[in-house]
Amino acid sequence: MTELQPAEILVVKGGWLTTVQDLGRYGHQHDGVSVSGAMDSFSTIVANRLVGNPDQAAVLELTLKGPELQFQQDTVVAITGADLSPTIDGHNAPTWECILIPRGSRLHFGLPRAGARAYLAIAGGFKALPVMGSRSTHWESETGGLRGRPLKQGDVLVGGKSEPLTTQQIGTTLPAPLCPRYERSVALRIILGPQGDFFLKKSITTLTGSFYTVSPQSNRMGYRLTGPKISPKGSTPFISDGTATGALQIPPDGQPILLMADRQTTGGYPKIAVVVSADLPLAAQLAPGDRIRFVLCTVAHAQRLLRMQRAQLDAELPPRKSLTS
Amino acid sequence: MPPANRPTRAHRASRTVFRILPLGDAALTIEFGNEINSEINSRVVAFATTVFDQHWQGIHDIVPTYRSVTVHFDPLQWDSATLAKRLKALPRREPDQAEPPGIxxxxxxxxxxxxxxxxxxxxxxxxxxxxxxxxxxxxxxxxxxxxxxxxxxxxxxxxxxxxxxxxxxxxxxxxxxxxxxxxxxxxxxxxxxxxxxxxxxxxxxxxxxxxxxxxxxxxxxxxxxxxxxxxxxxxxxxxxxxxx
CATH class of the missing domain: 2.40.100.10 (Cyclophilin-like)
Structure with missing residues (x-):
């Protein structure tokens, strides 16, 4: 059994938007600090479990056009989420599988084939100084990750110390039925509220009976959607209150904004509904031009869905306790 | 804690009105009113402090705003109905007793x-x-x-x-x-x-x-x-x- 040296990875090209992320910066929203974290928590957790990391280890989030990375050590890696055509020294690299990238190899990404965001985990996790308890990058406030910004050419990424038995993980896969399929048109389940009384019944029918398209004005903070207009009932002014990831804000132009990981903690637009937690990983894989249909769901059902999703994953890939404990 | 010899106030405090609204399946918004004034906001700050002081596991964030408190939780550890019940059962305090004078x-x-x-x-x-x-x-x-x-x-x-x-x-x-x-x-x-x-x-x-x-x-x-x-x-x- 070989003990691996901590990973050292040279960034040859940064890619379009590659950031260090974990499961989010909680406990500081009351100070206006965004949660941020991986947009697709399911793919992040799977990537970490495949390489034997605890769920909250830091990973890379790759957006549409991935980076080019030179591995300076033998490194145990898993790539999950979107299929961004990964190759290692010109050969197709498997995804949703724990693999060994040999020292001196280059990992390259090509055209996006399905989904928008891929996740790269390395055994031992990516090293970064935790800020307010998280390694997640929030670019807007230049917080966390690698100096608060996306990767760029010349950066060097360092891995944490992995367990001696990590190489035993190589070849571990997520069974195919559990691997999500990413389509250009998705159904996302929503829970009505909290500002249901700001909207007419007709607006809810419009929201659930139409397709909404992800516009190019979309990023980690939120997706601006285009589709049939949603109008508030009256002209009652709305007082800013707490937001949530997945919330559908309705600004005065009636075009919904779907709030995502880097959302502001409070917002001044009423929220007609919120996408359920179990469907947020699918929302994270949408790119401009993709279409959404919203389907009503109850809170109790949404919570059952999430528990089922997690129980299925735990049965195939149980969580690993913290490396330091 | 409010002093025991003030039954009238305690009675009034127990009727402090709020609405609990679902903010998806991982957060609840507890709304105390629909305007910007210091009395409503005092109740908000006091309630947020009370929730914070419970140190409940699986509560991610407690966010006081002008007139509401949003409680973010891990939906794998809490269901909304149970959390709403626990929030309703919390002791309530008159804002003037509850709020330490801000700096x-x-x-x-x-x-x-x-x-x-x-x-x-x-x-x-x-x-x-x-x-x-x-x-x-x-x-x-x-x-x-x-x-x-x-x-x-x-x-x-x-x-x-x-x-x-x-x-x-x-x-x-x-x-x-x-x-x-x-x-x-x-x-x-x-x-x-x-x-x-x-x-x-x-x-x-x-x-x-x-x-x-x-x-x-x-x-x-x-x-x-x-x-x-x-x-x-x-x-x-x-x-x-x-x-x-």
Whole structure:
């Protein structure tokens, strides 16, 4: 059994938007600090479990056009989420599988084939100084990750110390039925509220009976959607209150904004509904031009869905306790 | 804890009204009213403190705002119905008993010029000379209602109605750190440089957000703020002190 040296990875090209992320910066929203974290928590957790990391280890989030990375050590890696055509020294690299990238190899990404965001985990996790308890990058406030910004050419990424038995993980896969399929048109389940009384019944029918398209004005903070207009009932002014990831804000132009990981903690637009937690990983894989249909769901059902999703994953890939404990 | 010998107050307190609204499957918003006033906000701050003091496992964030508290939780550890029941059962306190007097902060501001590019427009909106608009803005003891928008950004109120100019039609792509702005009856301070749509009337040289310090954020909901107009020399002097 070989003990691996901590990973050292040279960034040859940064890619379009590659950031260090974990499961989010909680406990500081009351100070206006965004949660941020991986947009697709399911793919992040799977990537970490495949390489034997605890769920909250830091990973890379790759957006549409991935980076080019030179591995300076033998490194145990898993790539999950979107299929961004990964190759290692010109050969197709498997995804949703724990693999060994040999020292001196280059990992390259090509055209996006399905989904928008891929996740790269390395055994031992990516090293970064935790800020307010998280390694997640929030670019807007230049917080966390690698100096608060996306990767760029010349950066060097360092891995944490992995367990001696990590190489035993190589070849571990997520069974195919559990691997999500990413389509250009998705159904996302929503829970009505909290500002249901700001909207007419007709607006809810419009929201659930139409397709909404992800516009190019979309990023980690939120997706601006285009589709049939949603109008508030009256002209009652709305007082800013707490937001949530997945919330559908309705600004005065009636075009919904779907709030995502880097959302502001409070917002001044009423929220007609919120996408359920179990469907947020699918929302994270949408790119401009993709279409959404919203389907009503109850809170109790949404919570059952999430528990089922997690129980299925735990049965195939149980969580690993913290490396330091 | 409220003293036991005040039954009337305790009785009134137990009837404090709020609505619990679902914010998806991982958060609840507890709404105490639908307007901006210090009484409702005091109840909000007191309730947020009570929830925080429970130290419940699986509660991610407790976010007080003008008139509501949003509680974010791990939906694998909590279901909304159970959490709502627990929140309803919490002891409630009259705001005057519950709220420790917030800290009073004096924030020095250099008004106008390149530091407050919208001062003249705000003064025109108010029908005042710029100096009168400054005096009016600085005459109020403001309450910190909430933090939001960006790390450490305080929403202060209430701005005198005369100065309550709406946001700019087109937000600026970058507002410098320390900028003091007005949006309707709110005034606020940009802790870091961000895009922003508020009417910028001045700038403070002191820092509201220090990433490296343990006490990262200067202001807390329930604190009070008074703005103190300063001149250029004082601004430069304080800027140098803040840097070191």
């Amino acid at each position: 009073l902060h004096e924030i020095p501001v250099l008004y106008g010029g390149e530091w407050g590019q919208d001062l003249e427009e705000v003064a025109t909106f108010a029908g005042l000379q710029p100096a009168e608009a400054i005096a009016l803005h600085a005459s109020v003891l403001y309450r910190v209602y909430m933090l939001g928008f960006s790390p450490g950004f305080p929403y202060l109120g209430l701005v005198p109605g005369q100065l309550a100019m709406p946001r700019r039609a087109t937000p600026r792509t970058k507002v410098p750190a320390g900028s003091v702005g007005i949006a309707d009856r709110q005034t606020g301070i940009y802790p870091t440089a961000t895009p922003g749509g508020w009417q910028i009337i001045g700038r403070t040289p002191i820092s509201l957000y220090r990433k490296t310090r343990t006490n990262t954020f200067l202001l807390k909901p329930g604190d009070r703020v008074r703005f103190k107009p300063i001149v250029r020399d004082e601004f430069d002097q304080l800027s140098r002190e803040t840097e070191t």
